[in-house]
Amino acid sequence: SLIVFGSINMDLVVQTPRLPSPGETLQGDHFFTASGGKGANQAVAAARLGALTHLVGRVGEDSFGQELLAHLNETGVQTEGVKVDSQTSSGVAMIAVDQNSENTIIIIPGANGRVEGLDVDRLKNLFPHASALLLQLEVPLPTIIDAAKAAKKAGVKVILDPAPAPESLPDELYSLIDIITPNETEAKQLTGFDLSAENNWIQAANFFLNRGVQTVVLKLGAFGVFCLNKAGHFRVEAFPVKAVDTVAAGDAFNGAMAAAFERGLSLREAVIWGTAAGALATTKSGAQPSLPDRETFEAFLNS
Numbered sequence: 189s190l191i192v193f194g195s196i197n198m199d200l201v202v203q204t205p206r207l208p209s210p211g212e213t214l215q216g217d218h219f220f221t222a223s224g225g226k227g228a229n230q231a232v233a234a235a236r237l238g239a240l241t242h243l244v245g246r247v248g249e250d251s252f253g254q255e256l257l258a259h260l261n262e263t264g265v266q267t268e269g270v271k272v273d274s275q276t277s278s279g280v281a282m283i284a285v286d287q288n289s290e291n292t293i294i295i296i297p298g299a300n301g302r303v304e305g306l307d308v309d310r311l312k313n314l315f316p317h318a319s320a321l322l323l324q325l326e327v328p329l330p331t332i333i334d335a336a337k338a339a340k341k342a343g344v345k346v347i348l349d350p351a352p353a354p355e356s357l358p359d360e361l362y363s364l365i366d367i368i369t370p371n372e373t374e375a376k377q378l379t380g381f382d383l384s385a386e387n388n389w390i391q392a393a394n395f396f397l398n399r400g401v402q403t404v405v406l407k408l409g410a411f412g413v414f415c416l417n418k419a420g421h422f423r424v425e426a427f428p429v430k431a432v433d434t435v436a437a438g439d440a441f442n443g444a445m446a447a448a449f450e451r452g453l454s455l456r457e458a459v460i461w462g463t464a465a466g467a468l469a470t471t472k473s474g475a476q477p478s479l480p481d482r483e484t485f486e487a488f489l490n491s
């Protein structure tokens with residue numbers, strides 16, 4: 189099985205002709221809610237492709253929390269590891285999008301901000317049958333480090349998506365990571381190298397290798413993926429698609445890559461699965477609604 193340890197959010201999305209100025213009240217066009225949070229997105233991405241996937245994290249004791257859990261269960265994500273925390277709200281992302289697709293986002297971590305040692309204990313119970321642990325950076329960093337340590341000790345592969353982009357990460361964490369999957373923004377922030385220049389890819393990847401990461405998977409948007417480890421490096425081109433909205437492409441990638449590992453596929457095959465799921469996710473708008481199901485995914489992969 190796979191385990192995702194991470195964030196669960198309700199996205200509150202308003203569409204508006206333009207973004208308001210400070211102090212201004214204006215009338216928007218449309219409102220909807222959608223399940224999100226990078227942890228939940230990656231769990232849904234893997235579960236939709238048929239992997240037995242456990243999510244460990246927290247929601248608040250509120251209606252959003254109930255709705256988030258219901259959605260996860262409907263998708264087939266195993267939620268016994270999700271705690272309902274009565275001390276705070278569910279995590280929410282308040283997103284405003286204008287006519288030009290410019291956005292502003294406020295994230296309230298809520299229950300995600302209270303993920304701690306007790307949650308790592310629930311995680312440990314799941315390790316005996318797990319092939320990989322997926323981490324992102326939307327729960328507190330000390331807890332992420334504890335989770336990675338516990339996984340390493342149990343012999344479970346640790347996959348870190350360093351998103352949202354942090355200023356830096358401690359070497360202690362790097363040394364626990366089997367696979368790190370930064371996008372261009374995260375790689376720039378962490379390594380200083382600009383991935384729009386192809387001759388920086390190896391140097392950016394080596395930054396992570398030199399700090400103890402085993403394998404680096406650079407997510408390059410429409411340029412696909414560059415992968416490097418001690419054994420060598422390879423490139424996987426992006427699948428040509430008509431992208432309408434790249435939200436959650438990275439989460440689709442990580443979920444699908446892990447689902448491939450769960451099936452016993454190689455690193456190269458897993459990266460191809462990730463690339464296919466990432467491409468499909470860009471063809472539909474939204475986060476979780478854009479994550480492909482198994483049928484669509486297999487048809488696309490074999491086309």
Ligand code: ADP
Pocket residue numbers: 371372406407408409410412413426427428429431434435436437438439441462463464465466467470
């Ligand atoms: P993130 O969503 O984290 O910013 P990327 O934009 O790099 O990450 O997207 C993740 C993966 O999704 C890419 O490595 C690529 O395989 C796929 N992808 C993203 N954008 C496109 C696109 N325009 N066309 C085809 N594939 C894409």
